[in-house]
Amino acid sequence: MKRITPNHLASQPWRNALIFFLWLPAFSPAVCQAFSGGQRNDLDSRLAEQNALFARYDKGEKERDIDSFPDRSLRSIAREHQENESLRKRLAAISTDGFAEQDLLSHEVLLRELDQESRDYDLKLYELPLAQGEGIYQSLTELAAGDFQSTADYSDYLKNLRDIPRVLRQTEDLARLGIKDDVLPARYLLEKVVAACDAIIEEDPFLKPINTFPASISSHDRDRMTAQVTEVVNDEVIPAYKRFRDFVKSDYAPHARSGIGLSSLPRGAEMYQNAIREQTTTNMTPEEIHNLGLREVARIEGLLQDVAHRAGYASLASYRAVLKADPKYRPSSPEQIVDDFRHYVSAMEPHLPELFEEYPKTLLTVEAGSLTDPSFGTHIVVGPADGSKPGRVIVAVANFSQRSLISDETQAYHEGVPGHELQVTIQQRLKGLPKFRSDILNTAYVEGWAVYAEALGKEIGLFQDPASDYGRLNLELMRAVRLVVDTGINSYGWTRAQAVSYFRESGAADEPSLQAEIDRYVNWPAQSLGYKIGQLKFIELRERARSKLGPNFDIRKYHEEVLSAGSLPLDLLEGRVDRWIERQDSLDAHRAHS
Known part of the structure; x- marks a missing residue:
């Protein structure tokens, strides 16, 4: 992917405009102002279009996050992929000439995010729902670690508990697709999943929030919430965990790969x-x-x-x-x-x-x-x-x-x-x-x-x-x-x-x-x-800055620069630090001659 360099960050439309002005005979101030205004309007229009796409992407992410556990059916995954492909095409068509650094970074970061999502979809990584981290069966237990301060918090918790059977069922559906397409986890890890589910069933962490209540909740509400949470956990959550454990043990693990690495899968190297x-x-x-x-x-x-x-x-x-x-x-x-x-x-x-x-x-x-x-x-x-x-x-x-x-x-x-x-x-x-x-x-x-x-x-x-x-x-x-x-x-x-x-x-x-x-x-x-x-990259960039800035290097300012744009791909971080070094070097040189 194209790296953003200082030249790329320069205002290309204004550079072209300067050449144009040098070639033409002198115009009146009104004509020059009209030309400049047209360039400004074009830049504003492109930024507005880009920001609208950013808002669209953020809106989709927010909608998926409204529920603690959004829909992960195959249909929902395919729809999300199509939406991202459409958004990526429109974003890539926007010229970034003249954009400020943060607008450029936002453009590039989202393009890369969408490209990654597309590659993941093409490789059918969604058919490995028990890989890529702790596993949903474990993440669900963290619901009980929330901060419960009001009856509304307990009502939200009940809603999330009732979602758990659906979440585990959709996880099973995706795993069955992996069986069909030979996109499978290592067998020995699935044996650990079974053991972890057994531990969750035995410990029953979902009842923890009703063991203690804040003083602000009345005894009547405590009794009501205790009865409701207990009923949902015993009648819906724990049975769902047992069904999921049985699926992993009896249906999923026997098909899983015997080799532990990705190299044992048909598209493993890719x-x-x-x-x-x-x-x-x-x-x-x-x-x-x-x-x-x-x-x-x-x-x-x-x-x-x-x-x-x-x-x-x-x-x-x-x-x-x-x-x-x-x-x-x-x-x-x-x-x-x-x-x-x-x-x-x-x-x-x-x-x-x-x-x-x-x-x-x-x-x-x-x-x-x-x-x-x-x-x-x-x-x-x-x-x-x-x-x-x-x-x-x-x-x-x-x-x-x-x-x-x-x-x-x-x-x-x-x-x-x-x-x-x-x-x-x-x-x-x-x-x-x-x-x-x-x-x-x-x-x-x-x-x-x-x-x-x-x-x-x-x-x-x-x-x-x-x-x-x-x-x-x-x-x-x-x-x-x-x-x-x-x-x-x-x-x-x-x-x-x-x-x-x-x-x-x-x-x-x-x-x-x-x-x-x-x-x-x-x-x-x-x-x-x-x-x-x-x-190694953070160390490399710090030592580069220290070497070029000498006694004017300030570690606090370096940390501010690397932290003030959020989580960036390493090449974009490097470009940002290099531009900061150039600015600092120029400022130091100016101070030395003033």
């Missing part, structure tokens, strides 16, 4: 390259990414060796063995893990002014995730854009005795501040942009920023515990290992045993984490690649 393009916003090949991973693994292992030597150990292996055996770094309860995260989030917050000129002031909350699901990963639930509620860091605590506290500081900065919570909140609050610019989250940008943000703690004097700094580097090592293992599984045909072996030998993760990581590369191919690739 699917994987498409996933790479989506998740990294680059055209890198699996081989290029695999080799980058090998180089990064070797580089970071060298840094870890240095840490071990400074700690007085002859080898990294011996240092790791000591850390692994030290009870100081083994949690004694899920609460200890949560408290660890709270400590580090609180430690970072006072330092934010050193790194950012503007940043969200709403404090974070930290809470435990699933106590029983080992595949549950630590993640952020970002607060609303208006700042009325805090963001929430949900911490993985299952199998706590097998976990380590060593990487908690790094993960706290990654998920909280200055990582996801800060970046996504800033994006949500951007003014003067189409709504999709607030909503689209490119993995390479969002996760790349979060990995980049982890090391900012080191730069401002945190990571005081040498073991915690080891944990930072070891977690970065895991992001490099991902490049090797994800491509190994999905392009090189690695077995799960090969993937586990490589991961274990790297020492980059504890056993529960590495098992969940490998499941993730199978379930969500290429998603893990964006972390390291994005991080």
